[in-house]
Amino acid sequence: MSGDADGSGVGGRRGIVATGLYLPQQRLDGDEIEAAWGTTVPVDRAAVPAADEDALTMAVAAGRDALGRWDLGADDVAHLAVATTTPPLEEEAFAPRIAAALGLDSALSTTTATQSTAAGGEALLAGVDSDGPALVVVADAPEGDAAEVGQRAGAGAAAFVVDDDADVVLEDSARESRDAPGLRLRERGSTDVSELDITTYERETVRDTVSTVLGRLVIDHDAVGAASLQQPTGDIPHRIGKALPYDAAAISSGTVVNDIGDAGAATVAIGLLAGLEAVDAGATVVAGFFGSGATAVGLGFEVNAPPEPGVGAAIAAGEEISYPEALRARGTIGDTEVAGGGAHVSLPSWQRTIAQRYRLVAGRCPGCGAVAFPPEGACPACGAREEFESTPLSLTGEVVAVTAIGQGGAPPEFVAQQRRDGPFAVAIVEATTVDGDGSARFPAQLTDCDVEAVSVGDVVTGELRRIYTVEGVTRYGLKFVPE
Amino acid sequence: MTDAYIVGAGQSDFGSFPNRSYRSLFDDAFDEAVETVDGDFDPDDVDEAFLGTLGVGGRQLGLSGPAVTEHLGLHGIPTTRVENACAASGYALRQAVMAVRSGMADLVLAGGYEVMTDTSGDHTKWWLGVSGETEWERLSGTTFAGVYAQMASAYLREHDDATVEDFSRVAVKNHGNGAKNPHAHLGFECTMEEATNAPDVASPLNLYHCCPTTDGASAVLVASESVAAELSDAPVRVSGAGAASGRVGLFQRDSLTGIPASATAADRAYEDAGITPEDLDFAEVHDCFAIAELAAYEDLGFCDRGAAPQLLREGVTDPDGALPVNTSGGLKSKGHPIGATGTGQVVEVFAQLRGDAHVQVERPEVGLAHNVGGSGGGVTVHVFEQVEGGEL
Numbered sequence: 021m022s023g024d025a026d027g028s029g030v031g032g033r034r035g036i037v038a039t040g041l042y043l044p045q046q047r048l049d050g051d052e053i054e055a056a057w058g059t060t061v062p063v064d065r066a067a068v069p070a071a072d073e074d075a076l077t078m079a080v081a082a083g084r085d086a087l088g089r090w091d092l093g094a095d096d097v098a099h100l101a102v103a104t105t106t107p108p109l110e111e112e113a114f115a116p117r118i119a120a121a122l123g124l125d126s127a128l129s130t131t132t133a134t135q136s137t138a139a140g141g142e143a144l145l146a147g148v149d150s151d152g153p154a155l156v157v158v159a160d161a162p163e164g165d166a167a168e169v170g171q172r173a174g175a176g177a178a179a180f181v182v183d184d185d186a187d188v189v190l191e192d193s194a195r196e197s198r199d200a201p202g203l204r205l206r207e208r209g210s211t212d213v214s215e216l217d218i219t220t221y222e223r224e225t226v227r228d229t230v231s232t233v234l235g236r237l238v239i240d241h242d243a244v245g246a247a248s249l250q251q252p253t254g255d256i257p258h259r260i261g262k263a264l265p266y267d268a269a270a271i272s273s274g275t276v277v278n279d280i281g282d283a284g285a286a287t288v289a290i291g292l293l294a295g296l297e298a299v300d301a302g303a304t305v306v307a308g309f310f311g312s313g314a315t316a317v318g319l320g321f322e323v324n325a326p327p328e329p330g331v332g333a334a335i336a337a338g339e340e341i342s343y344p345e346a347l348r349a350r351g352t353i354g355d356t357e358v359a360g361g362g363a364h365v366s367l368p369s370w371q372r373t374i375a376q377r378y379r380l381v382a383g384r385c386p387g388c389g390a391v392a393f394p395p396e397g398a399c400p401a402c403g404a405r406e407e408f409e410s411t412p413l414s415l416t417g418e419v420v421a422v423t424a425i426g427q428g429g430a431p432p433e434f435v436a437q438q439r440r441d442g443p444f445a446v447a448i449v450e451a452t453t454v455d456g457d458g459s460a461r462f463p464a465q466l467t468d469c470d471v472e473a474v475s476v477g478d479v480v481t482g483e484l485r486r487i488y489t490v491e492g493v494t495r496y497g498l499k500f501v502p503e
Numbered sequence: 504m505t506d507a508y509i510v511g512a513g514q515s516d517f518g519s520f521p522n523r524s525y526r527s528l529f530d531d532a533f534d535e536a537v538e539t540v541d542g543d544f545d546p547d548d549v550d551e552a553f554l555g556t557l558g559v560g561g562r563q564l565g566l567s568g569p570a571v572t573e574h575l576g577l578h579g580i581p582t583t584r585v586e587n588a589c590a591a592s593g594y595a596l597r598q599a600v601m602a603v604r605s606g607m608a609d610l611v612l613a614g615g616y617e618v619m620t621d622t623s624g625d626h627t628k629w630w631l632g633v634s635g636e637t638e639w640e641r642l643s644g645t646t647f648a649g650v651y652a653q654m655a656s657a658y659l660r661e662h663d664d665a666t667v668e669d670f671s672r673v674a675v676k677n678h679g680n681g682a683k684n685p686h687a688h689l690g691f692e693c694t695m696e697e698a699t700n701a702p703d704v705a706s707p708l709n710l711y712h713c714c715p716t717t718d719g720a721s722a723v724l725v726a727s728e729s730v731a732a733e734l735s736d737a738p739v740r741v742s743g744a745g746a747a748s749g750r751v752g753l754f755q756r757d758s759l760t761g762i763p764a765s766a767t768a769a770d771r772a773y774e775d776a777g778i779t780p781e782d783l784d785f786a787e788v789h790d791c792f793a794i795a796e797l798a799a800y801e802d803l804g805f806c807d808r809g810a811a812p813q814l815l816r817e818g819v820t821d822p823d824g825a826l827p828v829n830t831s832g833g834l835k836s837k838g839h840p841i842g843a844t845g846t847g848q849v850v851e852v853f854a855q856l857r858g859d860a861h862v863q864v865e866r867p868e869v870g871l872a873h874n875v876g877g878s879g880g881g882v883t884v885h886v887f888e889q890v891e892g893g894e895l
Contacts, residue, residue, distance in 0.1 A: 365638055373638070394639065400755065421759050423652030423705040425644060431632050432625045434644045446645040448653055448754045461754045463636075463643035472706075476660040487642060497642070 034148055035186030035321060039293055039329040040086025040179035042078050042159075043280060044069045045339055045468045052343040053171050062253040066174040066281025067338065068346045069161045071440035072467055072485040072499060073175070075104040076114050078286075079159035080121045080484040082177035086155065087122060089327075090181045094123045097181075098152030103133040103143035104160045105206075105213075105284045108494055117496060118157065121378045121484045133285075136311025137204065137250070140178075140289040144307075144319060147182035148190055156180040160284030164213045166352055172253060173213075173350075174281015178289035178329075187325040188296060191304070194236040196316040200225045203312035204252070213284075223259055226250055230308040231263035233318035237306065241265050245303030245323075246295030248274030248288050250310035260308065273298035274305070279335045285309075292319075294331040299323055354439040370495050377497035378484060380415060382453065382460045383408020391453055393460035413460060415482040415498070417451030420461065422478075424471040433488040445471040449480060449500060467499040479503045507603040508731035508738035508895070509887065510610075510724045511540040512846070512853035517688040517719035517838035521621035525559045525567065525720065526574035529616045532720040532843070533575055536614075539853070540724065542734040546575075549724075550608035552582040553598040555591025555615035556842030560622050560630050571616060580612075586842075588634035589791060591615055592721065593746075593845030593874030593883030599725040600744050600885075609730045614722035615842035627716060634877045636752030648713050650753050650878045651792035652705035657759035658794060659707060662809040667707050669812035670793035671698035674711040674835055676821060677790060681832020683861045688717045688838025712793035717838030721847035732895040739856045742869075743776025743886030745769060751880040762795075762879035765802035769873070769884045773804075776869075776886040780804035783826060783886075784867035785855055787848035789875040790833040799873055800828075803884070822862045830855065830862040845874035845883060852887050 046068040050061040069078070079102060087094050102115045115130040131146040133139035140158035147154035159177035164170040202216045203225060215222070230250050247266045249257035254277050261271045274295035277287050292307040299305055301324055309317040347353045375381040376394045383395020386409055390401030395408040424445050430438040438444065445466040452459040466474055467485055480500035487495040513535025515528045537544050554568040563570060568584030585595040592615030599613035619627055628646065635641045635650060645653070659665055675698050681687040698711035724734075731738040749764035750756045756763060773779060780803060788803065790796035797811035805826060806814050814820050820828035831837045831851035834844060852870040854860040867889075874883045 365642060369638065400750075421653035421657040421753070423645070423649045423656060423708070424703070425646065425649050425705055426703055429646060429648065429704055430628075430644060431641060431646055432629045433642075435625065437644075444644055446643050446649050446653070448657075448759065463640045463645065463752065463754045465644045476656055495642070 033186060033189040034182065034184050035190045036180045036188035036327065037183045037186045038086050038090035038181035039296070039327045040082040040084070040089065041290065041293055041329045041331060041334055042081035042085060042177040043067045043334045043338065044073055044078070044175050046070060046341045046346070046349060047338040048341055048343065048346040056343050057167065057171070061171050063172045063174070063281050064278045066172060067176055067283070068341060068349050069175040070468060071349055071351070071437045073161070074108050074486060075106045075159040075161055076108050076117060076496065077484050077486060078161065078175065078177035079104070079118050079157040082159060082179035083118060083122050083155055083157045086179035086181050092153060095125055096153050097124050097155045098128055099147060099150035099154035100124060100128055100130045101133070101143040101146040101154060101156045102130070103139035103158040103285050105134060105137060105139060106161050107134055120374060121496070123379055136313055136315060137285045138309045138311030138315045138317050139285040141307065141309030141317025141319060144180065145193055145317060147180065154182040156182055158286045158289035160286040162213050162282060162284040163211050163350060166347065169213045169215060170352070172282045174277070174283040176280050176283040176286050176290050178286055178293050188327065189322045189324065190319060191239050191322045192237045192320045194233050194318040196229050196233040198229065198314055200229070200314035201312065203314065205312060225314060226256060226310055227260045227263055229314050229316045230260045230310050233316040234264055234306055234308050237318050237320040239304055239320035243304040244270055244306055245299035246273040246305045247271050247308070248291030248295050249308040251275055251277040251287050251291060252282050254278040276331065276335070290331065293329040296323060296327050297329055297331055299326055301325055348440050351440050356436050356439055367493055380413040380451065380482065380498065381410050382413050384411045384458070389458070391458035391460045393462050411453045411455060413451040413453055417449040417480060419447045419474065419476055419478045419480060420450045422447040422474055422476060433490065437488065443471045445469065445474045447480070447500065464498065464500045466502060468501045474502055504604050505606065505727045507600040507741045508726050508728065508735070509741065509849065509853050510726045510731050510735040510738050511536040511544070512723045512850040513539060514686055514721040514843070514847050514850045515719050516686050517717050517840055519620040520718045523618065523718065525616045525618045526571050528618065528718060528720040529571045529614065529722065530575055532614060532722040536722040536724055540734050541736040544734060546577055548610050549577055549580055549612050550610055551602055552577065552580055552612040553585050553595040554582060555585045555595040555845060556617055557586065557588055557591060557634065559616065559618050587881040588876035589789070589839070589841050589844055590874045590876030590881045590883055591842040591845065594881065596723060596725070596846055596849060596885060597744055597746055597883050600741050603725055603727050609727045611725045612722060613725055614720065614846050615844065616720035617840040617842040618718045619716045619840065620718050631716070636755070640752045640754065646705065647878065648705040648708060648792065651794050652708045653753060654759055654798065655707050655794040658797065661760050664809065665812045668695070668699055669797065669815055670708065670712045671695055672815040673790060673793040673796045674698040676815070677829045677833040677835040680822060680830050680862045681836025684832045684837055687832045687836050688715055689836050690832065708792055708794065714791050714834040714839040717840040719838060719840035719843045719847070721843040721850055723846045723849045728895060737857050737893045738890055738895060739853050740888045740890055741885055742888040743772035743778065745772030745775060745884045746882065747771065748881050749879045751877060753878050756879065761798045761802050762875060762882065764879050764882040765799060765873065765875060765884070768882040769803045772884040772886050778869060778886060782869050783871050784869050785827040785830060785864045786871040786873065787831060787851050788828055788873040790829055790835050791839055791875070795875065796828070796833070803871070803873060822864065827864050830860060830864060848872040848874060856887060856889050
């Protein structure tokens with residue numbers, strides 16, 4: 021069962037060449053939940069996605085972070101592997117939207133792993149097994165009953181660029197499959213993850229499956245400096261570890277669930293980033309992914325130069341929110357369907373402008389050189405009706421006009437979001453072209469900010485977010501976050 | 504070419520009339536307009552009608568114009584529905600003036616109507632938002648109040664001297680005028696304190712910096728010189744007609760603090776009338792939001808850029824000032840039934856120039872009406888003058 025992942029030998033040893041991370045800004049302290057329910061909560065803190073975030077937007081944010089730390093360009097990615105248990109739709113590919121938002125080549129191949137928390141390991145292996153540079157993104161935001169799994173639900177995304185000649189080499193990998201259902205499941209049509217709570221059965225299954233798959237790795241187990249093991253709660257990795265020769269410190273350095281909550285398929289992937297960050301050069305780092313059903317993926321890495329994904333800093337950042345705010349953000353309370361429908365921008369009209377909505381591709385007039393956004397119609401400066409040359413704007417720009425749309429004041433298509441996220445700021449942003457020659461303005465919603473504190477002159481940066489959903493189709497586009 | 508004259512102008516009550524139809528509201532406006540005609544008016548003499556509406560809440564997107572004139576009993580006359588958002592009836596008046604000046608018609612009905620308050624809040628907001636720039640501006644989550652609030656934020660940044668209190672001054676002045684107008688939707692006075700401490704709608708604009716959503720209709724009778732001489736003892740000459748278009752989205756325009764189409768339309772109207780802003784005795788300007796009145800002062804040449812707050816603070820635009828603005832109460836107090844607003848302004852101008860206004864300016868001879876569609880995508884400016892000696 022043991023696989024050899026040392027690469028074909030042609031391009032050198034395959035592994036992780038760049039990493040990326042994204043955690044939602046909002047954090048819910050476990051004490052808040054304990055006070056509300058009068059019970060003990062299994063995690064210290066959890067990252068809570070904003071109303072305009074989902075697995076897709078977090079995947080894009082982490083993917084962009086990884087690509088930014090890689091010495092090649094987005095064009096050079098040959099394979100995109102994505103993993104989540106919470107794809108925005110039950111049926112419909114979501115990898116293509118991630119690829120488009122990141123500006124990847126349309127000819128690249130994609131794989132999507134889903135349906136269990138082991139998906140993160142499956143996506144990493146898909147990246148390793150592909151040819152050429154691969155981008156692997158694991159993003160998740162599980163939900164559950166507020167009195168049960170919902171008490172520890174977290175969110176986050178990890179991204180890995182996998183290529184030959186890596187500093188973090190995948191030494192070995194292994195899989196384990198056995199018939200063991202009921203540990204973590206979500207029925208068709210439901211958004212809530214549930215568990216049967218058959219404690220001994222669950223603990224034994226996770227412990228045995230993950231320790232078996234890791235025991236199968238042909239690596240120097242005594243050199244393991246960090247281990248990210250299946251971590252729906254903070255105690256499980258240590259229970260698994262009892263069957264393995266890893267010390268408690270190594271397991272703790274790969275355990276993030278107490279800080280970010282149960283981020284589904286992404287928890288072990290983010291734990292792997294934390295582990296890679298924690299060790300010295302020469303150490304071995306393992307990851308043990310588990311999925312109810314059951315399946316497990318074991319990965320063993322030799323770390324020649326530790327990456328710096330910044331997990332510690334990202335965990336320390338963030339903004340505390342109250343429990344009612346978290347319930348609103350998740351749509352647990354206050355969610356609504358608005359009469360009157362959304363703005364009538366047809367889906368084809370939206371798709372026609374994807375390059376602008378995802379990447380701010382403006383146009384330069386071939387006649388006078390003026391910049392137009394969106395690049396259509398006559399040139400705003402000289403009036404010529406010639407085809408614009410594409411010129412992207414910087415994703416960072418300056419607010420030149422801004423207002424806050426208060427509760428009750430939102431257009432109907434934004435009412436549901438406002439119920440969950442509160443008042444939002446809407447600005448006109450001016451950004452220069454990437455080539456530095458000219459600028460253009462565009463209207464933009466601001467997000468992840470104190471709407472009262474935003475003012476003209478603020479510098480803001482674009483992130484892909486959910487804009488609104490109509491007829492079941494979510495429109496994604498850039499929103500802007502103040503520095 | 505004959506000049507065009509206003510020989511009658513009237514409006515329905517402006518307010519919230521969920522049980523009224525847009526057709527019956529227009530009947531009221533038409534009846535009042537006919538009452539102001541001094542001579543013997545025969546409805547059969549109306550040659551043509553141009554009627555403005557955004558679309559009466561979507562209930563009659565097509566052919567609402569003929570529905571109105573047929574309901575009114577003006578059977579068979581050609582009726583054109585004019586749509587340019589909040590400037591719909593400013594443009595309807597322009598069409599009427601063009602028809603008369605061209606010689607194609609001798610007596611033309613221009614007017615507008617809107618019914619907005621009988622649908623759910625969500626539906627109303629959806630409907631109000633359809634005249635914003637939809638693909639980008641609207642989908643950033645903004646509203647009309649939001650777009651004007653963005654202008655206000657840029658204005659406050661660009662002009663250090665300007666304050667939110669200057670916006671409140673617009674509300675206090677216009678409510679003071681509207682309180683005397685029996686047709687006004689919000690016909691009550693307000694204090695500086697009320698107008699400054701009201702809850703935010705879209706910061707920095709609060710409730711008192713925003714006009715209401717209003718039902719209503721207005722009607723104006725535009726006549727050629729010969730017909731005006733027959734029908735009116737004191738016709739009002741449309742001496743200047745100007746109009747201009749602008750980019751529909753605020754982000755698409757060079758200026759965030761003014762409305763370029765207003766300035767262009769005003770220049771054209773002044774040139775057509777052969778006057779300068781100094782010649783004006785009063786004006787009705789499009790104050791859908793308080794910042795819009797400040798921008799209008801500057802766009803229409805009443806003062807230099809950045810000096811609008813000064814006009815308000817010094818009372819220049821008060822009823823007893825050098826250039827009274829919005830003696831009707833403006834959109835803020837009188838109300839803003841979108842399609843009816845443009846010709847609704849003419850009702851006030853007509854009354855002022857005939858000495859019949861509720862807040863009468865002292866012996867005015869030249870007035871102006873300024874009507875803006877959306878946040879500045881389409882603007883009309885008309886200049887009106889008393890006929891020398893009163894009669895033609």
